[in-house]
Amino acid sequence: MKRRCLNCMKEFGIPEGQEQNHFACPFCGYREGTPPKEITYLYPGTILQNRYIIGTTLGAGGFGITYKAWDTTLEMVVAIKEYYPAGMVQRVPGDPNLIVYGGRHQEEFYSNLERFLEEARKMAIFEKSKNIVHVENHFEANNTAYIVMEFLDGISVKEFMKQEGGKLDMETALEIAFAVSEALQEIHDASILHRDISPDNVFLCEGNKVKVLDFGAARLSDTEKEVTRSIILKPGFAPPEQYQTKSKQGPWTDIYALSAMLYYCITGVMPDESTNRKIEDTVVAPKELDPSIPDYISDTIMRGMAVNEALRFQNIGEFQKALLKEKKVVDDKTELKKRKRRRVFTIAAAVLLLAVGGFAAWRIYDSKDPVLNPATITVWVAYSGDEDADSAKQMMEDMSDMFQSDQAAVTVSVEAIPEEQYADRLEQAKADGTMPTVYQAEYASEEIQKSAASVKPVYNSMDNLSDYYFLKSYKKKLIEEKEVPLGFNIPVVYVRRSDTVDASSFELSRISDIQESQYYMDSAYADMLINTLGGSYHYENGLAMDNAAKELIQDVVKHTKSNIKLENSEKAMDGFANGTVSYYLASVRELQTFNKNVVGLYEMRPIQSNTLCGRFTDAYSISGSASKDEIAAARVWLRYMLEEGPQKTYHLVHRHAIPLQKDAYRVYVDNNSKLSLIDGYLDNLKFYPENEKKLETLTEDLWKQVVRKRTKTIDEWCEEQK
Template structure:
C-alpha cells in the first residue's frame, strides 16, 4: 500500500498542504537544479526526500527504506567542482578533463563506506547500512539521528557546556574512534557541526572526510577542506602525515571550543606564536589532569600529542599521565658537530606563552629548552641539518662544511666553561664594600665562553650561581682599579684578568664585567647573553674585543626585554655562525648592523626570528656570499614594513624555508636578484606576508627545489 510520506520528515500525513509535523509545504519546496527530485527511488529500495545538508563533496538527503520501513539518511557523492546534473535527470555528468580525479574520489567514497559498514554498533559514530552505485555516482545509506548539531546545542546554552557534560558526551566518540582507527580509518573532519546530539544527550560523529582529504591532496587546495581553529598543522600541508593523532587534535579542539566558548587559534598562527589560553583561564571547573590531557591533545606538533584515542581516553578518564620519554637514539638527540644554528622544528614552533606578562619563569625556560633541543653542540663531527619530518620539509638535508678554517675556528668551544661555581653573596645597599687589592695584570684578558646552562640545569651568570633572569643591565668596563671584594674571576685562564660582580637594583641586579684595558671576547660567544630575559641594556663601551670571535650563534637569544643595542664596536670579520643571534629579542625596535662584516658567515638561520617589534633593520652592507642557510631568517618580524635584501648574494644558499614567513607588515620586497639555483627548500618562504602584494619571483630558479609547500600562502599577489 502506498503511503503519503512527508518529504521533509518522512512521517505519514493524511492531508495535502503543509506537513502537520515539520511544516514543510511540498508545493512550495523547490530543490536546486542539481539535487535529486523528491520521491526519487534509488536502488529500488530507498525513497529520497528533501536535502538535509550539502558541501563541496556531497549532498545528504532524508530518506525512507521502503523494505524495512524506517527513516534514514542518504549521502550522494557529488563533488561539485567536477560534475553537473541536468534538470530532472538523476544521471551525473563529469566535466571534461576531470574524469580521473572524479573516479578516484568515487573509489575513495565507496571504500570509506564499505569500511564503516563493519562498525554499525559503535555508540559514538553514525552507522552505515548500505552503499551502492547508481546514476554514475555512489550513495551511502546511514542511520537517521533525531537530533541537532552540537553547534545548535551551543547556541541554546550560551555557547558553552560544562566540562562534566562534555566529557560524558565525548567518551563514546573517543572509544568509537579508537575502534575505527585500528581499522585504518581516520575521520579528519571533527568539529561541532559534525556531531549530532539526540534529545537524550547522546552524541554521534558524522561526515567522515577521506574523500575531502584525497581531493585536497590532488588539488593542493586546502581552503576547500579545513576548518580553521580545529584543523591541526599537518592538514595544512600536502605532505603532512595524518593519522589517529590528527583526529586527537580535532577532537580536543572541539572539546576546547565547547567548554570555553572560544575556538582555538589556528594551528598556523600557533606555529608563529602560541598564545592559546588554558581552559582554566576562562573560569570554568576543570581538573588539572583533564586540562593537561586536553592541552597535550592540542600540541601543535603531532609527535607531542597523544598518538591514539586510547591514550587520550586513559588520560582524561583514567587519570594516566605518560612518563617523559628520554631520547635513546642519535636521531632523537641534538645534532652534533659543526652546526652553526640550524635547529629542529620544535625549537621554534609550538612555544607556549601562557603567562600574562610573557616573561617565562626560568625553570619553565629550562624545561622548554630541554624538551625542544639543547644547545650543547660538540665540534668533532659534520654539520647536520635535521630533517623536519613532520612537515615533509627538506630542513634536514645533511651538509658538511668542509673547510679547514671552519674546523679550526670552532674547536675553541671544547675548552670552555671550566670555571667553578661560587656562592651567591649577600648584598646590602647600606654597607660600603672595601676594594679588592689589585695584582699587576699582564696575562691574557680573555672572557670565558659562558654556556647557557650549568650542570645543575639552572640558567646562570658567568660560572656563578646567580640566575640570568635576575640581571637587569650588563656593563663592560676597562678598569680594575676599584672592584668590590665580592667580584669573581671570569677570565679564561683564571688569572683574575677579567672580573665580574653584581650590584643590587630593585628586585634584580646590574652585572659588571671589567679588565685593565679591552676585554678579549672568547672565540665562542655562543649564547653569551642568551636567556637574560629581563636585561634592558647591554653597554659594551668600546671595550669588548671580538676580533678573534668565530661563533656568535644565539648570542642574544631570548633577551626579550632588550630595547636597544649598540653593536657598532663589535668586530665580526672572523665570525662564521650567526644563526639565532637575535632570536626572540621581542622588544628591539631598531638594529643597525651596517658595520657588520659578514664575509665569512655560513649560517644566518633564524637570525632575527620573532623580533616582533623591529621596525628599523639596517643590513644593507651584509656580505652573504658564503651563507648556506637562511631559513627563518626574518620569520615573525611582524612590524617590519621595509627590508633591503636587494644586494644579497644567495648563490650558496640551500634552505630558505620560512625566510620571510609572517612578516605581515612588509609592503615591498625586492628578491628579483636572488640566485636560488642551489635552494632545496622554499616551504612557507613568504607565508602570511599579508601586505606583500607586489612580489616578483619570476627569476627564481626552482630546478632543485623539493619543497614549496605554502610558499605564498595568504599572499594576495596582483
C-alpha cells in the first residue's frame, strides 16, 4: 500500500495492516501527523473542494498563508494561498473554518476578500507568462477564499543569496533584475501593481527560470488601515508612498522595490527604510560600496530608488534602457541638482497620477449613493490650444472609470471640443435638441442656463462641505447659477528676474507699484485683477464700474499704446522672454504657460490686497432636456468629481485650476514651492459667481474696443453699457 507524503508529495509504501499508524517519509523525513508550525494554519491532510489535499505550510504573510498541496484531479503538486488577514480572524486548531471578528473587522474582511478574489482573476491572465507564477484556480470555502497556483520547484532569491555568501555576482543579479522587469512590464500593462517586490517574492526555478509571485496579497495594500498596510510592507524595499494613507502609486512604486532588490543583491547591504531616508538619506551608491560596480549600473539603481517619486523612472522601459546603457542617466541626487539648475517645474503627485489612468490604486472615493438606473450621460469637455482632444477626453474618461465601476448601470461618454468652438456647438445642440447631459457652464448662454437642471441635489448630498474651500459659503449662489465648480483661480503677477527687481520678494498691492515699468494685464483674468487691485468692476443687472477701475484700465491702455508687444498674450509672452515686459498680470492657471515658454526667468508672486477676488472655474451644468435617469446619474457624477481622488487627477495632473477639496488642495500646494503663496489668499478671497459670464463677455468687448483697437474711451464704452 502507498501513501503520499504531505511535505515532499512523493509516494512511499507502508506495511499492510498498519494504515492507522504514522510513518516518517523515507525521502524527506517528514513525520505524518505532525501539527502545523502555527495553530492558525490548516492541518496537513485537510481536503478542499474534494480535490486539493493540503500539505505543509510554505509561508505566511499579513494577508495570507501559502500551503503546498496535491491536486488529485491533475495529479500534480500545487501551491494554495489562503486569505487569512491577521488581526481580523481566528481559527480553532484543526477546524478549517475561519471566525471573523465583529465590528469594523467584519466589514473590512469581506471587502478585502472580494479584492483578494479579484486579484486572482487578474493574475489568471498571465497563464502564458514565463516570469509570473500561474494561477490555476480560485474559490471560496471555509468562510474565506483560496488561490491555487503552480508550485515552484526552486529557491527564493533571499535563500539563494544566503547560499552565495550574502550577495550575488553582477551577471546573475542583472539576469534576475531583467526577468523581474519583464514580469512587471506585463503586470503594469494589465493595470496592476505588484507592490511587494522583494528577494523572498522572486523565485529561481529549474531551467534558469525566474518567477515573480505573491502579488495577489500585495494588491490589498490599498487599504486605509495603517496597521493592515504595515504588515504587507517589506522594510528596505517599499518606497515612501506605500507607507502613506491615500497615497498615489504607479509603476514607479514597483521600480523602487526592484531597484532596492538589485542594490541588495549586488552589495549585500539592505537599503535603509525609505521613511528614514526622507528624514536623512544615508544610503550610499553601490559603486561606493564596491568600486567594481560600473557607474551606469550604480546610477540606474540610485535613480530607481529615488525617495522623490518624480525623480524615478516612470515606467519599466526607461529602467531597462538605463540598465542596458541605451539611455544615459545620472543618480537621483545629481538629477535633482540638474533640475533645480534648470528650474524645471515638476510635481511629484502629478507625475504619479499620470501613469495610473483608469487604474485607481489610490482610490479615495467611497460611494454613498443609491444604485442608479441604466443611463448614458454625455459630457462635453473643452480643451485649449495647448492641449489635444485625445488627452482631454482621456482625462475625463480616466476620472470617470471608478464612478462607472461603482455605478455599473451608468455609461459616461466623453467628447472633447476646442474651446473656441464650444459656445457655438452648445447653441447648435440647443437648437437641434441634442444637448449633452453635462456641459461646461462658462461657455453657455443665459438662455441655455435658464433651462439647465437644478444642481441643488448635488450640494445637498454632500454632508462634508467643510472639507471644501468656499463651497459652503457660496452654496446658495452656485445653486442659483445651476453650476458645480471643480476648482478656483486667483490673480497673481509673474515677475521677470533682472538686476533692478528682486523677483523673489516682490509684492504687488496697487497698479502704481509697476506703472513705471512695462507690464501686461491678461484680459482673460481682467475682472479678477481689477477688483483685486482696488477697483470695483461688477455686473448686477447692469455694469457697475467705479473711478478706480476706470483709472486702472486707462493705465493699461497707456501701456498697450506705447508698446505693440502688449497687444495680446502671445506678444506679451515674447516681450517677457526678451526682457521688454517685466510684469505679467494673470492667474495661477497660467503657470504651465510660463514653465513652457520662459522657465527659469520668472517668479510667481502674490497680490497683496484687502479685496482679493477669485473665480470659480471649470463649472459644469446639467441639461434640463436630459431624461430623469440621465439627470440623476449626472448629479451623482458631479458629486463624485468633487471627491479627493478625481480632484487630484483633474488639477494636479492636468493643471486646470486649484482644487476645492482640502486634501487635494494641500497636495497641490505642497508639491511646488511656487504655489505656497496660495495659502495667503484663502482668508480674504471673495467670489462673484452670479452674472460672472456676463461680466466676462463685457470684458472681452472692453479690451477689444478700448484697450486694443482704442476706438472708444473707457467713459464712452461705459456709457454704451447703460
